[in-house]
Amino acid sequence: MTAAAAAREDAGAPVPHWPAPYAARPINATVTVPGSKSLTNRYLVLAALADGPSRLRAPLHSRDSALMIDALRNLGATITEVPGDGAFGPDLEVVPLQQGRPAGPTGGSGPEVRIDCGLAGTVMRFVPPLAALRSGASTFDGDPHARKRPMGTIIEALKALGVSVSGEDGGTPGSLPFIVEGTGEVRGGHLVIDASASSQFVSALLLVGARFTEGLHLEHVGKPVPSLDHITMTVAVLRGAGVVVDDSVPNHWVVSPGPIRAFDQQIEQDLSNAGPFLAAALASHGTVRVPGWPAGTQQVGDLWRSILAQMGASVSLEDGVLTVTGGPEIKGGDFADTSELAPTVAALCALAGSPSRLTGIAHLRGHETDRLAALVTEINRLGGDAEETSDGLVIRPRKLHAGVVHSYADHRMATAGAILGLAVEGVQVEDIATTAKTMPDFPRLWADMLAPDSNGVGGSREGSTAEGSAGAAKD
Ligand SMILES: O=C(O)C1=C[C@@H](OP(=O)(O)O)[C@@H](O)[C@H](O)C1
Numbered sequence: 001m002t003a004a005a006a007a008r009e010d011a012g013a014p015v016p017h018w019p020a021p022y023a024a025r026p027i028n029a030t031v032t033v034p035g036s037k038s039l040t041n042r043y044l045v046l047a048a049l050a051d052g053p054s055r056l057r058a059p060l061h062s063r064d065s066a067l068m069i070d071a072l073r074n075l076g077a078t079i080t081e082v083p084g085d086g087a088f089g090p091d092l093e094v095v096p097l098q099q100g101r102p103a104g105p106t107g108g109s110g111p112e113v114r115i116d117c118g119l120a121g122t123v124m125r126f127v128p129p130l131a132a133l134r135s136g137a138s139t140f141d142g143d144p145h146a147r148k149r150p151m152g153t154i155i156e157a158l159k160a161l162g163v164s165v166s167g168e169d170g171g172t173p174g175s176l177p178f179i180v181e182g183t184g185e186v187r188g189g190h191l192v193i194d195a196s197a198s199s200q201f202v203s204a205l206l207l208v209g210a211r212f213t214e215g216l217h218l219e220h221v222g223k224p225v226p227s228l229d230h231i232t233m234t235v236a237v238l239r240g241a242g243v244v245v246d247d248s249v250p251n252h253w254v255v256s257p258g259p260i261r262a263f264d265q266q267i268e269q270d271l272s273n274a275g276p277f278l279a280a281a282l283a284s285h286g287t288v289r290v291p292g293w294p295a296g297t298q299q300v301g302d303l304w305r306s307i308l309a310q311m312g313a314s315v316s317l318e319d320g321v322l323t324v325t326g327g328p329e330i331k332g333g334d335f336a337d338t339s340e341l342a343p344t345v346a347a348l349c350a351l352a353g354s355p356s357r358l359t360g361i362a363h364l365r366g367h368e369t370d371r372l373a374a375l376v377t378e379i380n381r382l383g384g385d386a387e388e389t390s391d392g393l394v395i396r397p398r399k400l401h402a403g404v405v406h407s408y409a410d411h412r413m414a415t416a417g418a419i420l421g422l423a424v425e426g427v428q429v430e431d432i433a434t435t436a437k438t439m440p441d442f443p444r445l446w447a448d449m450l451a452p453d454s455n456g457v458g459g460s461r462e463g464s465t466a467e468g469s470a471g472a473a474k475d
């Protein structure tokens, strides 16, 4: 449950479930979604470490980006909202923090700062190495479930780099909360980690590696690193800011010491978050178009083009518009390494006419919730047939019925419930507000997508709340 929902429940007013709109007819809509969480939070970190002021154009404004902004401000960066052209909020100007200096104007060790990570993996993994470059103590904590997310690799990595990390009781922590005691510089050099629980451990260290005195030679040892696309994105973003990164040897990344160039960067829309809208084309046997699809991107969401085609949709990318038209039936199949796309894929598999196997996603047990357990529980709660395997899910066709889909404070569980509701009448989603983690506008964008279009092709039984739409347009 989100903090806002919890606060309302504490106040005695239970939050009503969200009646997921049922698509009585094929959807026909054009949808633009807000900026990428992964790109926004990477560029914010880089801007905080850069050699001058930077600008992020059309960034994401959501709980995860707000947490990142607050964290970087607490560490001494100045971040200002300035008017921009984005449909979902202002641009951001970032004046970097001064490495080695405390947040305040005094010399010596800076005041203790507290960093709220919420449930944001990017904040809890990317910010501690940055706090190590500041002089002073930074205490990290987050939502109740954040304390269960894997953090040991970052804690051990910082300690191996000579940074003091302790629990609030003075002992050695294995997870949040913990205190990073920075001295203002980190020597760097060769560092061996096990990043099999999250790619974010690698990204976190690479993002700051150029500011270590000797740079960083990061080596992964252990089971394969998941979500490799996100590391490719980190390397690309770093190179764009003039950082020299050698990733030519598998499981080794060498970041040369040097400046991070200030930048003026347009943020791509979030292709992972475009997923539920594209999935709606399959669930309703209609058509959804997403304009502004990047021609070349490191976002894992670009995989929608192949995944949805494999599921029987016709998919085309012309003049930057991705058009997805659902076939008469959703096809199940084998889907490997779908990373953060998996909850959306699983929702479609639960609506498919043939069995599916999702593999390479064991690490989803450490995401916002244990996503494998949550997906099995919620699909089966609606009468489906889903089963956990050691590294994923098996989902077999079975007719679903009405019911409540629980969100577990997980934005992608909530949007998975919305997809199921398009095809199954009477689905309700508990705590739809949790989508604010990466897409505060989700309920409005979803309603806009479903509103009857001008030629009467699309529409839903819920009717339209399409007024004032910034991101969804009907044809
Ligand atoms: O670096 C990033 O921006 C992300 C990396 C991935 O984490 P994992 O490697 O833990 O899956 C992904 O699932 C997450 O949503 C965002």
Ligand SMILES: C=C(OP(=O)(O)O)C(=O)O
Pocket: 119, 120, 121, 122, 340, 367, 368, 412, 438
């Ligand atoms: C795993 C996810 O988020 P986080 O950045 O919190 O790890 C996600 O958005 O699917």
